[in-house]
Amino acid sequence: MAFISFIYIPNKSVSAILAVIFVAGAFTTGVFVVKNWKDHYGLKEVTTTGATRTIYPVSSSNGMSTVIYSPIGTANKHQVYVYKTSANAKKTTHTQVSSTTKNKVIRTSGKSHIVTKTTRWAYKNDAAKIWFAFTGQDGQYIRRENKIYINKNWLVLSAAQAKALKKEMSSKTFQAKLKTQAKAYVTAQVKAAMTKDPSMSSADQAKVEKQATAEFQQKAIAKVIKQIQAKN
Structure with missing residues (x-):
């Protein structure tokens, strides 16, 4: 001109x-x-919240619902969480593999689910839209936050911890030891209950036995997990 x-x-x-x-x-x-x-002159950050997505455990063996995570890089500043999108899903899904994605795990008593917030650039006003329309900056991705609500009864393990747990639980030596300890624990619980109530019926004894078995299994697994987490 x-x-x-x-x-x-x-x-x-x-x-x-x-x-x-x-x-x-x-x-x-x-x-x-x-x-x-x-x-990013003439632009502002705009954050949108996506729809709530229900998540399902990677595995539910031995009554344990498990979600797995793996670190990105060696510094372990970012993790990728692995889960399923349906109860019958054959393949697993994971959170985004990106250093600009922050995953925050929140324990809940309700259903496990994910809520994603995504932040992008947007024009501050109509004038900025006119002046900078050709730059292609509008709508560009900035960062993402996944709030992962996981039921408090689920396990959250690293890939290494999950592998170690599976190996330990499938060990014949461990299973034999667990069986012996379980029998002793259940017998002691039933004996204590009958001492407290000598007239306890067979049906009530069966209930105590069932409850004691579940309690022992929960405690035994929790102990193994604690040991594995300390090592890995």
Whole structure:
């Protein structure tokens, strides 16, 4: 435009003034375009919350519902969480593998689910939309936060811990030891209950036995998990 005003406007003073204005305008535009690219001038952060998604455990063996996580990199600053999207899903799903994704685990007494918040750049106003429409900055992704609500009765283990737990639970030596300890624990609980109530019926004894078996299994597994977590 400065060149055109110089060539086609007869009045040299006017053409010179217009040329200066055009050059100054082009320079100013360039400066703000660079600021838009570099400093996101004319843009603002907009965060949207996605729909709540129910999640299911990777495995539910031995009555244990488990969600697994794996660290990204060696610093272990970021983790990827692995889960299933349905009870019958054959394949697992995981959170985004990205350093700009933050995963926050929250224990809950309700259903396990994920809520994702995504932050992107957006124009501050209509003027910014007009001036910077061609830069392609609008709608660009900035960061993401996954709030992972996991039922308090579920296990949250690293991939290494889950592997170690599976190996330990499938060990014949461990199973034999567990069986012996379980028998002694249940017998002691039933004996204590009958001492307290000598007239206890067979049905009530069976209930105590069932409850004691469940209690022992829960305590035994919790002990193994604690040992594994201390090592891994």
